[in-house]
């Protein structure tokens with residue numbers, strides 16, 4: 206089944222500086238669980254992968270202290286330590302890991318050209334995109350002040366740490382409704398902070414939220430600050446902002462969860478690769494194949510649903526296997 210539209214190859218989007226073109230068999234973009242896992246498999250398959258780390262070497266997990274749900278670490282592990290283990294394992298089989306950012310691509314030809322740091326062009330027979338996604342925050346100074354101390358953008362990852370406690374979820378869409386009901390199964394009380402007087406979530410999700418007795422919806426509220434000495438102890442909210450009934454209130458909470466969406470890091474590829482309406486790279490069901498033969502996508506950049514380290518790693522494995530099969534078919 207081909208779920209992709211034919212590509213318009215007529216545009217000349219990149220003028221390579223032939224002096225600085227390097228040819229590689231397999232190029233991996235991104236150094237999170239998806240990129241490093243793809244690297245482990247690709248290097249063991251002798252694809253001699255070159256991996257560019259991007260700005261955030263090790264990916265999103267390097268911003269968290271505790272990872273308790275990754276199989277194989279019975280006592281848990283810190284995110285940076287876990288990603289260092291991934292990196293060492295990829296290096297052990299010969300992956301060449303380089304610091305650099307993919308700033309432009311040209312997937313219109315037989316080989317795929319990726320510009321690194323705006324000056325070096327790498328030409329690859331197969332490309333694995335593993336550039337992840339970035340959680341959206343409200344932009345409050347308090348979010349960074351309490352980062353890892355009560356502020357989270359992932360209920361599945363961090364909800365367990367708030368078992369029996371009171372938390373707040375910010376958002377009014379499906380993700381917020383899902384995260385609120387998930388947390389309601391663990392926490393004593395969940396405040397759902399909704400900016401408007403309606404939820405954007407689907408009718409089914411709204412019904413679920415309404416039927417959950419320990420979720421309280423705070424309609425027309427916006428979070429403006431957090432407080433607490435050694436971590437989040439509460440949130441400051443503004444109610445009915447800009448109306449005569451405007452009021453500042455405080456709620457006591459131990460955890461503050463953002464559920465206002467993610468931005469997939471796919472912008473640089475969008476001219477060539479099909480994405481969905483929110484920018485997630487489309488892959489063929491059950492595979493890592495994108496709309497361009499020889500270009501594969503793994504991890505959060507193609508996953509609006511699960512966004513977990515273990516699913517990212519699993520899809521990184523799929524991408525390397527798909528790349529290996531693509532390259533061996535191309536050779537024959």
Ligand SMILES: Cc1cc2nc3c(=O)[nH]c(=O)nc-3n(C[C@H](O)[C@H](O)[C@H](O)COP(=O)(O)OP(=O)(O)OC[C@H]3O[C@@H](n4cnc5c(N)ncnc54)[C@H](O)[C@@H]3O)c2cc1C
Nearest residue numbers: 235236237238239259261264265307337504505512513514
């Ligand atoms: C605070 C926090 C805590 C979390 N805790 C958990 C947890 O406990 N358990 C769990 O399973 N999941 C957790 N997650 C989710 C998990 O981190 C992600 O699902 C996972 O990291 C996704 O892996 P990835 O490889 O797809 O992308 P990422 O980890 O996002 O890595 C993306 C990589 O791509 C690189 N990159 C981006 N753009 C470019 C570019 N243009 N050129 C080159 N490189 C680029 C970045 O530098 C980065 O290395 C957490 C997430 C956060 C933010």
